[in-house]
Each structure stands twice: as C-alpha cells, then as structure tokens.
Amino acid sequence: MNRTFNTIGLIGKFANPAVNDTVLALARHLQEREKRVILDASTAETLGEAGFETGDRQHLGSHCDLAIVVGGDGTLLNAARGLVIHDVPLLGINLGRLGFLVDISPDGMLDTLDEILAGHYREEHRLLLHAEVFHEGDKVSESDAFNDVVVHKWEVARMIETETYIDGQLLSVMRSDGLIVSTPTGSTAYALSGGGPILHPTLNAMVMVPICPHSMSYRPYVTDGDTHIEIVVTETAHSHAQVTCDGQINLGIVTGDRVRISRHDKAVRLIHPMQYNFYEILRAKLNWGG
Numbered sequence: 001m002n003r004t005f006n007t008i009g010l011i012g013k014f015a016n017p018a019v020n021d022t023v024l025a026l027a028r029h030l031q032e033r034e035k036r037v038i039l040d041a042s043t044a045e046t047l048g049e050a051g052f053e054t055g056d057r058q059h060l061g062s063h064c065d066l067a068i069v070v071g072g073d074g075t076l077l078n079a080a081r082g083l084v085i086h087d088v089p090l091l092g093i094n095l096g097r098l099g100f101l102v103d104i105s106p107d108g109m110l111d112t113l114d115e116i117l118a119g120h121y122r123e124e125h126r127l128l129l130h131a132e133v134f135h136e137g138d139k140v141s142e143s144d145a146f147n148d149v150v151v152h153k154w155e156v157a158r159m160i161e162t163e164t165y166i167d168g169q170l171l172s173v174m175r176s177d178g179l180i181v182s183t184p185t186g187s188t189a190y191a192l193s194g195g196g197p198i199l200h201p202t203l204n205a206m207v208m209v210p211i212c213p214h215s216m217s218y219r220p221y222v223t224d225g226d227t228h229i230e231i232v233v234t235e236t237a238h239s240h241a242q243v244t245c246d247g248q249i250n251l252g253i254v255t256g257d258r259v260r261i262s263r264h265d266k267a268v269r270l271i272h273p274m275q276y277n278f279y280e281i282l283r284a285k286l287n288w289g290g
Contacts, residue, residue, distance in 0.1 A: 002119040005066035007036040009055075009088070011079050012043040013071030019095055020047050022070050022106055026093070027052055029110050033117060038064060061086030066271065068093060068113075073101045073189075077246045080146045080268045084128055089269035091116065100188050100285060103276060112273050122272045126201055127183045127225050128264035131245055135257050145245035146268055147186030149261050151231050151253070152178030152211060154240035159214060161235035167227050173234070176213040178241075181206060181229055181261050185268075188285075190247070196220040201278060206261075229261040 008030055012019040023043060030037045037052060044054040060067060061083050069076045070093045079090055092102025093109055104112055115121070129145040153160045162179060164171045182191035184199035187207055192198060196209035197220060204225035210218040223229070233241050233253055243251040243259055253259065282288060 002121055002123065003065075004119050005035070005117060007038065007064050007066075009038045009040060009060040009064040009067040010043060011040040011060075011067055011069045011071075011075065012046065013075045013095065014042055014078075015046055016071065017046060019043075019070045022093060022095060022109075023047060024049060025110070026068060026070070026113070029113065033114075035117070036063075057082040061088055064088050066091060069102060071095050071102065072097060073099060074246075074248070076101045077146045078248060080128070081144045081246070081249075084144065084264065084266050084268055087266065087269065089123065089271045091271040100281060101185070101270070103272060103281060115273060116271060120274050122274060122276050124202055124270045124272065125267040126185050126270060127204060127206075128266065128268050129181065129183055129206070129245075129261055130264045131243060131251070132260045133243060133251050133253055133257055134260065135254070141243075141251040143243075143245040143249040143251060144264055145186075145249075146183065147189050147246045148180050148182040148191060149259070150178055150180050150190065150211075150244045150247075151233070151259055152242060152244065154242055160233060160241045163232040163234055164208065165230040165232070166223055168230075171221070172218065174210060174213055174215075174218055175235075176218070177211040179231060180209040180211060181231075182209065186246075188282075191220075194220075197222065198282070204263075206263075225263050227262075231259040231261070233257050233259075 012023045027037050039052045039054045068091045069079045076092050094102040131149040132142040159175045161175045180191045184201045184203045187199040191209045194209040207222045209220045241253045
C-alpha cells in the first residue's frame with residue numbers, strides 16, 4: 001500500500017476562469033474527505049471564492065504532501081519547477097489539449113481521486129534539468145527545465161554557431177537555428193517535432209536535437225542523464241541568441257557565453273492512477289492506431 005495524502009494543494013491554469021468549476025469541485029470534495037486544502041494564491045484570486053486556505057508556491061511546498069494541477073501540460077511544467085525542491089508529488093487533471101503529463105480526465109476525476117487518496121496509485125520519478133548561463137566566467141542566470149532547454153537564435157532568418165561539449169569533450173561545431181536538450185519527458189514535445197526519438201519517461205537520459213542545422217549530417221544524439229553538457233555560442237554575427245526553458249523561462253545570451261546543462265539533484269514525482277499506461281497515451285496522442 002502506498003502512503004496516503006492529507007494536505008493537498010490545488011494549482012489551476014494561470015488566470016484562466018475555465019478551470020474554476022473543476023478546482024472548486026476538487027476543493028469541496030477533498031474537504032468532505034476531511035483533507036486540508038491549500039489553494040495556490042493565483043488560483044484563489046482567479047476563483048474568487050472565500051473560505052479556503054491560500055498560499056504561494058513556497059507555502060504549498062512547505063505544507064502539502066500532494067499537489068493537484070488543473071490545466072494542461074504547461075501548467076504542470078510550471079508547478080514542477082516550483083515544487084521539486086520541496087519533494088511534493090504532482091497529480092494532473094487535464095483541461096488542456098495534448099496532456100502527456102496531465103492524464104486524468106475531468107469525467108470521473110472524483111472517483112479516481114478517491115482511489116488515489118486510498119493509496120491506490122502509481123508513482124514515477126522523472127529527470128529534471130538545470131541550466132546555467134556563464135558570461136566571462138561568471139554565472140549570470142539559471143533555471144530548471146522539466147521538458148527541455150533550448151539554445152536558439154532570436155531573429156527569424158539568421159543562424160547561430162555553437163560548440164557542444166559532453167563532459168568536457170567536444171561533440172560538434174554547428175551552424176543552425178539552435179539546439180534542443182531534452183529530458184525523456186520532453187522527448188514527446190519540441191524535440192519530437194525536430195525529429196528526435198521518443199524516450200521512455202523514466203529513463204536516465206538526455207537527447208540533443210539540432211534545429212534546422214546547416215548540414216544534414218547533424219543528427220539527434222542520446223546521452224546518459226548524468227553527463228554534463230556545455231553549449232558555447234561562438235558566433236551570433238548581427239544577431240541575438242536566447243536560452244528558453246520549457247518554453248516559459250527566457251535567458252539572454254551573447255557571443256562567448258556558455259550554457260551548462262546537467263541533471264537536477266532532485267527528480268519530479270508524478271502520481272498516476274493504477275490504470276495509467278504510457279503506451280496507451282502514445283497511441284492516443286500520436287494517432288498510432290489500435
């Protein structure tokens with residue numbers, strides 16, 4: 001039997017009233033089950049409903065033993081980055097479009113939630129990335145990424161030149177639109193669109209996918225999850241470059257900057273119902289038949 005949860009945080013898609021009914025139904029259902037409910041502060045503001053304890057991500061992380069995320073995969077990506085240091089597991093209710101991460105439908109969600117509260121669930125630990133930007137030897141910015149870290153050009157019609165090192169060894173010198181460094185979780189996102197492979201989400205691995213390289217000889221490359229990747233921007237003549245984490249956090253870079261990417265010390269904990277099946281999700285989301 002898995003551990004049970006008693007203090008539960010609720011996080012809705014930012015500033016989106018469409019999630020209000022679902023969040024409110026979950027909150028009242030949990031209170032009926034005599035669970036302590038804490039609403040994310042921005043969710044509570046959107047909900048406009050009094051009578052619930054509220055708090056920021058720090059407060060949720062310090063008090064909750066489970067966080068339920070209502071929205072799409074982007075909402076869960078944001079929650080994962082904020083709560084991973086607190087070791088809080090995440091459960092996703094899918095009100096978005098694709099839903100590789102938030103896998104519970106609002107239809108029947110309360111029955112599924114009761115099963116999870118009773119200890120009947122699966123738990124996955126997934127790799128998280130940490131990216132750091134160094135300028136003239138000094139760290140100037142950093143961010144975590146659950147899906148991917150992307151070093152990319154700024155302007156539409158220009159390329160950048162990068163050198164990529166793995167554990168200090170030169171892998172490639174490339175002119176391209178950029179480079180995606182993806183977790184297994186992110187391998188079904190931007191990396192897949194760029195021609196990268198699908199990795200099982202619990203693998204300890206990272207995949208590097210070139211974005212529109214100048215030479216067709218550059219191919220996606222899978223490396224061990226414990227390696228250290230360094231990307232050096234060697235030429236951005238008349239153009240600018242940027243680092244984007246999970247499509248949500250942007251870090252500026254200039255020629256000569258170094259982007260260091262490695263596995264985060266902590267893993268993201270995801271909670272799934274017992275019937276969760278990754279391959280079934282692949283078939284459904286990618287229209288593989290069956």
